[in-house]
Amino acid sequence: MATAAGKRNLITDVAGVRVGQAQDARIDTGVTVILPDTPVIAACAVAGGGPGTRETDLLSAGAMVDHVDAIFLSGGSAFGLGAADGVMAGLKEAGRGFSLVERPGVPPTPIVPGAILYDLANGGDKNWTGIAPYAALGLEAFKTASKDFDLGRAGAGHGARAGQHPGGTGSASAVTAEGFTVGALACVNAFGSVLMPGTDVYWAWPYELDGEFGGVRPPADFAMDPDDWGAAKVNPVLGQNTTIACVATDAPLTPAQASRIAQMALSGFSRAIRPVFAPFDGDAVFVLSTASEALPAPDPLTVTRIGELAASTLARAITRGVHEARRQSGAVA
Secondary structure, X not given: OOOEOOOOOOHHHOOOEEEEEEEEOOOOEEEXXXXXXXOEEEEEEEOOOOOOEEOOHHHOOOOOOOEEOOEEEEOOHHHHHHHXXXXXXXXXXXXXXXXXXXXXXXXXXXXXXXXEOOOOOOOOOOOOOOOOOHHHHXXXXXXXXXXXXXXXXXXXXXXXXXXXXXXXXXXXXXXXXXXXXXXXXXXXXXXXXOEOOOOOOEOOHHHOOOXXXXXXXXXXXXXXXXXXXOOOOOOOOOOOEEEEEEEEEOOOOOHHHHHHHHHHHOHHHHHHOEOOOOOOEOOEEEEEEOOOOOOOOOOHHHHHHHHHHXXXXXXXXXXXXXXXXXXXXXXXX
């Protein structure tokens, strides 16, 4: 049996993972929360020149904590980092978090890394007063976490733009012949374009499974100028941004293995977006391993396979998010 998409073709095909989303249509922004059932091994890789992140240093080698309770992705630029406060509130109420020493009356501290994208200039009424809305959106997203969730203009991708096209939230999964699962979720607000210049063909078309983003293929005589970026926000031939993502797998990983897979997963961005990792992009990806540490860690070849699947599945998730947002806007059928 060849590798195929999972039952939902979502990151939630990975056992023990749920996703919650909340958005405010008036402000044109939102929050996405990836919520594992129990604390999980995590890692992060950042490649963009303008990142906005929280708690990623905690995932570095040698840090005291290598498990997380949730990951948040948010619109709102630096204001969106406040989404973690809402997620932490939900986790605290559920009794989840890290304690160095358990003591009566001292609550555990939820570990909630995350990243933000810049949607402040993409429309909507951003003239809120008082505390920014992201903590409330984070708590709402936490409370709605489930196995099924919307793609396109939803969650952190609600107010996103992908080059000159609508951006959005996308997800995909892959299940191997041996039965381990890799899932990805991306919120796409890229400077670059996901479409090949002058076409409706996505850069990630070679990785598409079962026509999940339209099945359009490049013409046999397609050629392009290497300096033509197509429908990017700026095209040098013609004259603020970020994609943030999370990959999950049910394969048991050590923190070092999760970090290596996060590095490999970054190539999924470059398979789906051009240009990418620009000085004004904040591209970042988190990796989660939901499997029990009691299981044996995979060998280096298996880690390599998971890393490659992480990259291709992430490219599919990015493209599905934009394709669904374009469909919702009427740009594609």
